[in-house]
Amino acid sequence: MKQIETNRLILRMYSENDAPDVAGMCNNVSIYQHTLNIPYPYTKEDALTWIGFHDENRKNERMYDLAVTDKVTGELYGSVGISIHKAFNNGELGYWIGEEHWGKGYATEAAEAMIRFAFGEKGLHKVYARCFDTNPASGKVIEKLGMKKEGVLREHVKKDGAFVNLIHYGLLGSEG
Numbered sequence: 671m672k673q674i675e676t677n678r679l680i681l682r683m684y685s686e687n688d689a690p691d692v693a694g695m696c697n698n699v700s701i702y703q704h705t706l707n708i709p710y711p712y713t714k715e716d717a718l719t720w721i722g723f724h725d726e727n728r729k730n731e732r733m734y735d736l737a738v739t740d741k742v743t744g745e746l747y748g749s750v751g752i753s754i755h756k757a758f759n760n761g762e763l764g765y766w767i768g769e770e771h772w773g774k775g776y777a778t779e780a781a782e783a784m785i786r787f788a789f790g791e792k793g794l795h796k797v798y799a800r801c802f803d804t805n806p807a808s809g810k811v812i813e814k815l816g817m818k819k820e821g822v823l824r825e826h827v828k829k830d831g832a833f834v835n836l837i838h839y840g841l842l843g844s845e846g
């Protein structure tokens with residue numbers, strides 16, 4: 671796929687060379703505690719395994735995971751992804767940013783571009799996102815994206831043995 675350009679960022683496919691930087695950022699309890707599929711501790715091998723799935727996921731149009739990088743320096747800041755459910759023509763948005771880069775608007779800028787890709791190139795009908803109710807930063811990003819809160823999925827998932835609430839947000843293509 672072509673890379674996606676925004677004001678400050680380039681979103682591109684990962685390569686194995688990104689594994690040390692991915693591991694450096696994901697080996698962080700502040701990322702682990704707000705996500706469901708990122709292990710802790712997180713090793714370079716975990717990153718290589720994850721990156722190893724990307725090509726097939728993209729070929730099957732199942733999932734697009736893109737590296738969020740600086741347009742000028744190429745520095746990796748984090749990740750944005752969309753997981754596509756073809757039967758319903760919708761997709762779930764996800765993202766993380768390395769903690770040293772938080773608060774600079776990168777998650778919002780990358781996610782906006784991913785939503786444009788989802789509605790434009792992929793022709794999806796709806797994009798949705800879910801976050802723990804204990805994750806106000808992600809809730810803020812989702813609201814800045816113009817998504818509407820559709821409800822709270824009470825004790826829907828388990829994190830470290832405890833059930834947690836998920837806030838569910840959605841955006842229709844006609845609203846995007």
Ligand SMILES: CC(C)(COP(=O)(O)OP(=O)(O)OC[C@H]1O[C@@H](n2cnc3c(N)ncnc32)[C@H](O)[C@@H]1OP(=O)(O)O)[C@@H](O)C(=O)NCCC(=O)NCCS
Nearest residue numbers: 701704766767772773774775776777778801806807808810
């Ligand atoms: C959520 C996350 C991706 C945000 O990345 P980011 O690049 O810092 O996000 P942005 O800078 O685009 O926007 C963050 C917004 O949240 C706000 N925010 C941050 N912490 C907050 C808090 N504790 N309470 C309320 N708002 C908060 C910021 O002020 C900012 O809003 P503003 O632009 O109005 O000031 C990042 O914190 C992260 O990777 N967290 C761990 C992984 C994760 O939670 N992923 C999402 C799972 S659903």
